[in-house]
Each structure stands twice: as C-alpha cells, then as structure tokens.
Amino acid sequence: MTLPLLLLIAAGAATPQSVPAAASPRSEAETAAGSPSFLREADYRVAKIGYRIGLAGREFCPEPYPLTGMSLHHLAEYGAADRAKAAELYGLDRGPGVLAVVENSPAAHAGLIAGDVLLAVNGRAFPSPVEMARGRDNEEARPAIEASEAMLEAELESGPASLTLLRGEQEVSVRLEALAGCPARVRLARSSQVNAFANRGYAIMTTALLDFLESDDELAVVLGHEIAHTILRHPAELEALGVPQGGPLRSFGKNASRVRKTEEEADRLGIRLTWAAGYDVTAAIPYWRRYYGKYDRLPQLFRTHPSLGARERLIRDVIAELDGADSDLGTQRPELGEGALRQR
Ligand SMILES: [Zn+2]
Structure with missing residues (x-):
C-alpha cells in the first residue's frame, strides 16, 4: 500500500517509524496498570494474521522461510528515553523479548510465552541489546536491530533449534522447530x-x-x-x-x-x-x-x-x-x- 504516506519511508532509514518497531513504547498509564493492554492485544492480532498468511502462502515462496509464530521486540527499537523502562519491564537489556506467541504455532508448542527473553540459540548468545541500541543511536549499525532475528532464522533453517531463555529469574531451555512458509515478518x-x-x-x-x-x-x-x-x-x-x-x-x-x-x-x-x-x-x-x-x-x-x-x-x-x-x-x-x- 503506502499511498501518500511514502512520506514515512521518505523520512529516512533512521526514523523510528521506519524501524521494525513492534516495540512501540508502552504508555505510562498502561505501564502502571501492568495489565494486558490494547497494544499487546493488537500486537497479537497482527502477529497471528501475519503468521497465518505466511503459512498458507508457502507455495508462493520457493525459498522457505522458518515461521515460528512468535514476534520479538528489541531494546534498540525503543527511544532512548524509554529504554530503562523497557529493560525493567521486559528485560530487554538481556536479549530480544517475546512480544506475542500465536496459539497453536511452533513457538506455542515449544512452550514459549510472551515475556520470555531470548538469551542464546544453539548455545550462541544473541548480540548484546545494549550495544545494538548504542549503534542505533549512532546510526552506524541500524541493520543490527534485525541481527538477532536473522541469527535465529539462520539456525532454524537447518532444523530444530535449542533456545535458552530467561523467564522471570529462571533460565529455561526449549526446543523450537519452525514451519516452512513465506517471509511474514x-x-x-x-x-x-x-x-x-x-x-x-x-x-x-x-x-x-x-x-x-x-x-x-x-x-x-x-x-x-x-x-x-x-x-x-x-x-x-x-x-x-x-x-x-x-x-x-x-x-x-x-x-x-x-x-x-x-x-x-x-x-x-x-x-x-x-x-x-x-x-x-x-x-x-x-x-x-x-x-x-x-x-x-x-x-x-x-x-x-x-x-x-x-x-x-x-x-x-x-x-x-x-x-x-x-x-x-x-x-x-x-x-x-x-x-x-x-x-x-
Ligand atoms: Zn503497496
């Protein structure tokens, strides 16, 4: 689509809007309430429909893309002023956070839940979120925002992957096996x-x-x-x-x-x-x-x-x-x- 609003893209590669920003900073009110928010539901709705399209469309995509049914958010996607809160609320200073898990998806079957923080895949640690956020601010490493997801996808392409994650204070391991589909990020x-x-x-x-x-x-x-x-x-x-x-x-x-x-x-x-x-x-x-x-x-x-x-x-x-x-x-x-x- 993007009708008149090419303006948004025009605004340049480094504007917050053009960053894959599932992680729109949550409002103060919502933060205070600490309850499932409109945005959280909206994230889920978008993730679910994207997942279904990615799955159903696989015949159109000769190069299979590993669909997991979870969407992630990253510290670097938040504005500098919101990062301390994002770290405190979601642990995003430790790794990519799980924002939504679509029901009946590979991520759901693996036992992943919203709020989990990903630490490593197949024993390899994800890039440091704090470093990525710093790079983002300097506009020198914008692609790095997607680096964690690229790393996860690369591992999943060769089969089931072992994910180390943080749930509350506990480290947990799960086995995640993706389904082939279209690139529905x-x-x-x-x-x-x-x-x-x-x-x-x-x-x-x-x-x-x-x-x-x-x-x-x-x-x-x-x-x-x-x-x-x-x-x-x-x-x-x-x-x-x-x-x-x-x-x-x-x-x-x-x-x-x-x-x-x-x-x-x-x-x-x-x-x-x-x-x-x-x-x-x-x-x-x-x-x-x-x-x-x-x-x-x-x-x-x-x-x-x-x-x-x-x-x-x-x-x-x-x-x-x-x-x-x-x-x-x-x-x-x-x-x-x-x-x-x-x-x-
Ligand atoms: Zn279009």
Missing part, C-alpha cells in the same frame, strides 16, 4: 500516520492504520499486500532501479510507473495470499474505497498508485480467478490444521 509500529509499507524484509503497519481497519479480513488484506511486496522483493528492485524511497522524484515519469507496477503485483499476490489464509478477500474493496476516500486529495497517489477503479478491477479479476479455481477444479484452500503443516 510483520511489525506494528506506533504512529499516528495511517500507513503500511514493506522495508528491509519486514511488513510494517502503524497503529493508526489498525484503528482505521474494520475487521480482521481488512487487516489480512493489508498484511497480505505488504508481505507480497516483501516476497517479490520490491523494495530492493526499486532501489536497484534508482527509484527514491520517497520525495517528489518518486512520483514522476518512469519512477511513478515502476512503483505502480509493484503496487499491481502486490495487489495480485496479496489477494492470493490472503485468500489462501482463509480470509474474506472481498473486504479489499470497501477497504480501498475508504482509504482512497480519505486520501484522494494527495496528488502523488495518482501517479504512483493505480486509480481506485483500476485497483478494484484487478482485485475483482483475481477473486474471480480464485473462485473459478475453487469450483472448476474442486481445489480447497490449504487446511490450517496442524497436521497438514508439518512439511518442510
């Missing part, structure tokens, strides 16, 4: 901008966009679209073509048509992914209507994005193809039951 970033985008291998959406959505089906449409950008490696493709991440030059001439092409491809694959995960993809139509209705005054939208009419036609075509495949061939959507998924 999803993040919920706390922001007042209604936006979603794909960046550095992550599908990122904001809390303001979450508020704008009216159902899980719409949320699945949004995540399906952004995960599709990731699968299709659109950010890297556009970068290689010299299309700027934002700014006026993105909206002109060849650049605009290149961006528009990636939008159409992401719509096409995104609808298929969302459908495969069992969501009602017709939700895409009212969603885009509301979205365009809200932002149609922004001129760059029309240069870099398909018109609402074109978008609707494309989506309806894909849905018709899927419905046709369903009835003509008698094909079924993949079962999301556990048994069907134990294949790598």
